[in-house]
Amino acid sequence: MSExxxxxxxxxxxxxxxxxxxxxxxxxxxxxxxxxxxxxGNEAAAMETVGLLQQSGAKAExxxxxxxxxxxxxxxxxxxxxxxxRLDVLVxxxxxxxxxxxxxxxxxxxxxxxxxxxxxxxxxxxAASRPMMKQRAGAIINITSVVGEMGNPGQAAYSAxxxxxxxxxxxxxxxxxxxxxxxxxxxxxxxxxxxxxxxxDELRQKMVGGIALGRLGNPEEVAGAVVFLASDxxxxxxxxxxxxxxxxxx
Amino acid sequence: xxxxxxxxxxxxxxxxxQLGVGEDEIKPExxxxxxxxxxxxxxxxxxxxxxxxxxxxxxDDEAENIKTVGDAVNYVKTHKK
Numbered sequence: 001m002s003e004x005x006x007x008x009x010x011x012x013x014x015x016x017x018x019x020x021x022x023x024x025x026x027x028x029x030x031x032x033x034x035x036x037x038x039x040x041g042n043e044a045a046a047m048e049t050v051g052l053l054q055q056s057g058a059k060a061e062x063x064x065x066x067x068x069x070x071x072x073x074x075x076x077x078x079x080x081x082x083x084x085x086r087l088d089v090l091v092x093x094x095x096x097x098x099x100x101x102x103x104x105x106x107x108x109x110x111x112x113x114x115x116x117x118x119x120x121x122x123x124x125x126x127a128a129s130r131p132m133m134k135q136r137a138g139a140i141i142n143i144t145s146v147v148g149e150m151g152n153p154g155q156a157a158y159s160a161x162x163x164x165x166x167x168x169x170x171x172x173x174x175x176x177x178x179x180x181x182x183x184x185x186x187x188x189x190x191x192x193x194x195x196x197x198x199x200x201d202e203l204r205q206k207m208v209g210g211i212a213l214g215r216l217g218n219p220e221e222v223a224g225a226v227v228f229l230a231s232d233x234x235x236x237x238x239x240x241x242x243x244x245x246x247x248x249x250x
Numbered sequence: 251x252x253x254x255x256x257x258x259x260x261x262x263x264x265x266x267x268q269l270g271v272g273e274d275e276i277k278p279e280x281x282x283x284x285x286x287x288x289x290x291x292x293x294x295x296x297x298x299x300x301x302x303x304x305x306x307x308x309x310d311d312e313a314e315n316i317k318t319v320g321d322a323v324n325y326v327k328t329h330k331k
Contacts, residue, residue, distance in 0.1 A: 130295070133291060
């Protein structure tokens with residue numbers, strides 16, 4: 001595996017912590033020459049991730065932009081291609097949720113969740129597709145969510161955006177297949193990250209009860225699926241939604 | 251990039267580069283799809299490359315009418331600033 005990503009340039013959005021950081025580290029361990037992470041808020045965490053990636057022997061850098069700013073998304077991709085000469089793997093991992101029952105969702109909270117979780121991924125794909133088409137190679141992995149497949153009370157907007165990512169994944173997979181660009185999604189279940197840490201113990205126990213494997217997943221277990229889909233081992237897989245949910249939803 | 255022959259030469263070079271065909275195969279009457287082997291993604295890339303090179307906007311409904319090399323040259327000549 002370690003030779004599989006030699007000379008490859010990888011961008012992981014939301015790479016400062018959680019699943020994104022685990023993905024960035026997994027690519028560095030798999031031998032990727034350059035791993036770029038994006039972040040918006042937590043500079044200290046981003047710099048810590050960069051340090052971890054460098055320890056694995058990868059060139060690493062962090063770029064800061066807001067996914068709601070589509071021009072900034074395009075600029076980030078252009079910058080990577082100009083600096084590193086190519087972009088082989090795009091992992092659209094960054095995401096955010098503002099929970100609330102549907103009758104209480106504010107327009108701006110709906111829009112913000114669409115902008116960050118869905119439109120930002122679209123803007124990065126739009127910008128990355130051109131250099132990847134020229135390369136006649138590339139892999140795009142969109143991190144969706146089990147709630148995009150099964151719904152979740154209190155997450156109408158987040159789950160709508162994550163379901164949207166699945167449609168985006170499949171359409172773009174069809175559009176870019178003739179250029180050997182594969183586009184897949186990974187759909188994590190209940191993973192132990194900052195995003196799930198605020199849940200109280202009772203709710204946590206209830207959710208774990210619905211997971212066949214009887215425990216939360218780790219970010220590293222999601223990262224393994226992401227690296228697999230980006231690798232040549234998955235060369236005949238495109239338009240797939242790979243569930244990494246411990247049997248929570250089948 | 252001021253006169254007509256420059257536009258033609260530049261467009262030929264963009265097409266040759268994008269489609270991997272020899273410039274001598276590229277005639278004004280050549281159809282991108284039928285003669286030069288382009289597919290729909292190639293057409294989009296060609297349109298984007300011409301937009302960048304000549305600083306023109308080619309809207310999708312106009313791009314649909316650009317079927318031959320001559321159509322492309324005429325469009326750019328008419329719309330170039």
